[in-house]
Amino acid sequence: MNMTISGARVMDVRASLPRHKTLRYGRRKLTDIRSAAMHHSATKSGSPEAFARYHVGTNGWPGIAYHFVIQKDGVIYWCNDPETISYHVGNSNRHALGICLVGDFRTQKPTPAQLEAANRLIQHLQVQIPTMKQVLGHQEYPGYAWKNCPAFPMGKFRSDYSQYLQKPVEKRDKPQQVPVAISLNGSLLSVTGFLKDGVSMLPVRAVANVAGGKVEWIAATQDVRVNGKDLDETIVSGSAYAPARELATALGLQVEWDQASYTVKLSKGCVAT
Structure with a gap:
């Protein structure tokens, strides 16, 4: 079908x-x-x-x-x-x-x-x-x-x-954002991100929690840090989203984009540059 x-x-x-x-x-x-x-x-x-x-x-x-x-x-x-x-x-x-x-x-x-x-x-x-x-x-x-x-x-x-x-x-109403799936080490996560100007944006805290990263909210500057690294985050409905590659780098993960399934694939290992 x-x-x-x-x-x-x-x-x-x-x-x-x-x-x-x-x-x-x-x-x-x-x-x-x-x-x-x-x-x-x-x-x-x-x-x-x-x-x-x-x-x-x-x-x-x-x-x-x-x-x-x-x-x-x-x-x-x-x-x-x-x-x-x-x-x-x-x-x-x-x-x-x-x-x-x-x-x-x-x-x-x-x-x-x-x-x-x-x-x-x-x-x-x-x-x-x-x-x-x-x-x-x-x-x-x-x-x-x-x-x-x-x-x-x-x-x-x-x-x-x-x-x-x-x-x-x-x-008919069109979705404002195109959602993307997220997998970590081959397992699909229950959360999703979205595309913003062609860049995959991922939910910072949700992904960091699963990957074992430390998330900090800097109230004075309204910034988010992961493992001490600043991110170019976007706040959507009170939650921080960051570019997939930036977030992956902060978490020490590799990142790959699967165009066929619209999935950001994260995996442990050395980050590709």
Whole structure:
């Protein structure tokens, strides 16, 4: 299935997510799919890897429950083939495709980037899978009226989606920043950066914490230092982002740009100059 979606970033993680050692999900035809089931993760943050570990390790399921996971920055993670009959809406699993937005929408709200990505994803899927005519919340499936999921108004979501489809493509909201994925030593991180004038900008504290770097905030000069080195940072919504190469140098990491997957690959070793 083609998963190139105009205006959206799609990361194919189907082959890298944790799977059960012996159990496998069943398969179906695309024509068996009748609806998209909307979920929230019920966690304030998270990643496909974390969800898969829980679903496999704690629930004992064959793999992650969702076919797609949408992060708060709008990046779409492709987790299962649509033909996979995963566990997410009980007896309706055979005919439903699961889309999970990261967040606990009992206390939070989906970000505009998430809703935009969900709109684009559903539009794309309905072209690829014409039988997927309905878009329902988890609680709208038989047996789940008690469950507050996805915890945002599905009626408004469907109305907004209909209005979205009626807009000319050139007038649909475009993401202000192009997100980029980040990996460290081959493992994809749950945080993302973005492109700014062709330069990859990475979240300083999140990357430094994973890589074991020391971050300092110099209040007097409004500067950020990593391992004592000043960075040419940009503040976005209260968080500092720095050019990938600068941050990698400060952390003693190598950096490589993968154009095909829009991924900044960081690794331990001598930094290339």
